[in-house]
Amino acid sequence: RNKGLIRYSDYQNRFSSFYSLSLSEPIKQLRMAGGDRWWYRTASHIQLYDKREKRTVKRYDLNGLWISNFTEIGGKLYLSTYDKGVWIQDGSTPPYPLPIRGDTYGFRQADCGNVVSDTIDGAPYLWIAAWNSGLYKYNCTDRTLTLTNAGNGLPDNKLICMTKDMNGDIWVGTDGFGLLHISDKKLVAVDRFRTEMPNSIPSNTVRAIVPAMDGSVWVVTEYLGISNVKKSGNGYTFQNFPNTNPTPWQNPHDALEDALGNLWIATEDGLVVFDAGSKKFKQLQPGQGIVPPRHIALQTCAANSDSTVVMATDRGFVMGRAADVVAKRTLPKAVVNSFFVHDQDFSHLLRQGPIELDHEQNFFTLTLSAPGAIDPHEMQFAFMLEGVDKDWRLAKADFSVSYTDISRGDYRFLVRTGDYMGNWNTHLSEIPIHIKGPYWQTPWFYGVVIILFFLIAYSVFRYRLDQSKKLNAMQIAFNEDLKQQLALKTAEVTAQMERIEAGRKEKLESDYQKRLSESELKAIRAQMNPHFIFNVLSSIESYILEKDAEAASRLVQKFAKLNRLVLENSAYSYVSVAREWEALNLYVELEALRFNNEFDYDFSILGNLDMKNLFIPPMLVQPLIENAIHHGIRQQVNWRGKIQVTVQQDGSSICFTIVDNGIGLGKSRSKPNHPYKKASMGLAMIEERLKLINRNAGCTAGKLELTNLAGDGLSGTKAVLCVPLVLTPFSILDIH
Structure with a gap:
C-alpha cells in the first residue's frame, strides 16, 4: 500500500537463503570449515558460524593482533599478521x-600472507609468504626456520x-616479477614465468592463485584477466582469458573456485564469475539475483564442497547454488519498438506489415527492446539487414540501429537477443523493408x-542526308571555279616563290648575325651573375667591418x-688573348678571396705565344673555370683544391686547358641536389x-672536350677549349 507496483522474479532471487547476524564490525575474511x-x-575476533543452528558457536579474541589472513591447518588456526609474523x-x-628455534630471520616483524602446509620427505612443513621479506619454510618437527629472498634465490x-595445487606443487605470485613455481622444495629452487616469455602470463603482477580441481x-x-596453468610434459602451458565485457571490472584482490569449477574473483568494482564452460566473465550486478542490493554491503564470499556459495554481508550471510549463477535462462524475443526516418517518427509503419519507403526515405533508425527481460544491462542484440550487412552486428549501448543511403530494393531486417555469456536466442524477429526507386529508374x-x-536519331539521320546532297552540289x-x-x-605563286627565296637568304644571314650576338650576350651575363657580385660585395663589407682596410682596398x-x-670586352666580337688572359686571372683571384683561399691556382703560357696579336671571342673560357671551382673542387672536402689553367697555340687554333682536382665529372652529375643543370647550361652556351x-x-x-680524371688515385675534370686562330678579325679590341 502507498508504494506502487512491485515485481517479483525467481531469477532475481536465486541466492535467497539468508542467515541473519548482528555485526558490530565488517567481516574481513570467510573460510569454509566443512x-x-x-x-x-x-578486526577483533575470529568466529565459527553453524548454519543448522543459525548462530555463532565459537568465538576467539584476537587480542589486538593486526590480522591479514588466517588458515585452518590440523584443527589449528594460523593467523598471519601485518607486523608480527604468524x-x-x-x-x-x-x-x-x-614457536621457532634458532635464527628467526626477522620473522617476528614480518608482514605475512598465505600459510600453506606441505610434506617434504615425510616431514611436515609450512610455507609462509611474507610481503617485502621473502619466502619462509618452517619445519614443524624441529621448529626451525629458513628464509629465501632476493639475495639467495627469489627475483x-x-x-x-x-x-x-592438487599435485602438491607450490606456486607464488609476486608484485611485478611474475609467477614463481617451487621446482626443488629442499633447496627452494624456483622456476619463474614472466610476461616477456612466450607462452606465459599476461601481466607480471599476480593478485591471486587458486588451485583447480583438475590439477x-x-x-x-x-x-588483464586470468590464466590457466597446466602441466605438460616437463613444462607448463598457459591459456589466457581476457575479460571481454564492454567495461571490465578492475583491480582484483582475491579469488576462489567453486565445486563446479567456476572461478569467483573479488575486485574493487564488485564480484566477477568466470564460467568454466563458456569461458566468459559474468559481472554480478547488485540486486540481480546473486549479489544483494546496494543498500546491503557485500564484504566477502567462500565456496563450499556441496556446490554452494556463501556471501558475507553487513547483515549476515546469503547462500545459494553455484549452478544458478551461470545457468542458461530463456531469452526473451527481440522487438523493434520504434522506427525513425530522417529523425521523424514513422513507428506506425511497424503495425502495417512490410514497410514501404520512397527513395528519399533511405536514412532510417530502429530502436530495439526485449519485453520481459529481467535485467536489460545483461542483454545484447545482434542484427542484420540482408542485402547490406554481410554478418551479424551488435547494437550500441542505447539499443539503436541506423542505416544511411540505402539503395532501392527489397530487404529483411533480422534481430535476436543474447547475453554476455555467449548465449543467443534461436528465434529471429523479422521486418521486411521495401525502398522504392525514383521515377527515372522505373x-x-x-x-x-x-x-x-530512336526518334531523335532518325531525325538527325534525315537532316544529315539532305545536307550531304546540298554539299555535293x-x-x-x-x-x-577552282580550275x-x-x-x-x-603564275602568281611562281613569282612569289622567287621573292620568298631571295628574302629567305637575306633572313638567314640576318638570323645568323642575331644568334651570334645573342650568344655573346648570354656569355656576358653568365660571367658576372648577381650571386657572384653580391658575395664579392659581402666580402668587401666583411673586411671593412673587421677594419682590414688594406685587404678591402685590394679587393675593391x-x-x-x-x-x-668585362664591360670593355663585351663591346667587341674579338679581343686579344692577352686581354682575355688578364680577365681570367682577375676572376680566379676574386673567387679565391671569396672562399678564404680554400684552393690553389696556377696560370701557365706554353710555348712562344704572341698573345697581343692573336685574337679570340671574349668571355668564352670563363664558364669552364667557374664550373671547375663551384661544381668540382668546392664539392669535395677530403683534400685541398687546385686549378691549373694553360694556353698554347696548336696549329691554327688557340687551346685553353683547365684541370681541377674536384669530385670529377661523373660524381658531380650523379650527386643528389647538385646544381649540375646550371653547369650544363654554361657548357651548352x-x-x-x-x-x-x-x-x-x-x-x-673550334671544339670543347671534357675528360673525367677519376681512377689510378686521381680525381677531377680536364676541359680543353680550342678556338680557330684569328690574326686580323673584324671589330676587335687590342690590348694596346
Missing part, C-alpha cells in the same frame, strides 16, 4: 606466536599470494527514353678592374658559340 560451518573474521589459535589458550621480496592452477593478474521511364532516342560548282583560278594563281681594386675589362664561330670561319677547329 559441513555446514564456516569461519568468519572481523600466530596460532588452538582453542585452548589465547593466540601465541609460532624480489614482494610476495602477494601463494597456494599448493591446474588459476592465476589472476592485474587488469521500366516505363526507360521505355520512353528509348523511343525518344556546292562541291561540283566549287571545283569548276579557273588555279591557272591564274600558278681587383673587382673594379675585372668589371672594367659555349658549344653554341663554337658552332657559330666554326660556321663563320668555314672550319671545324
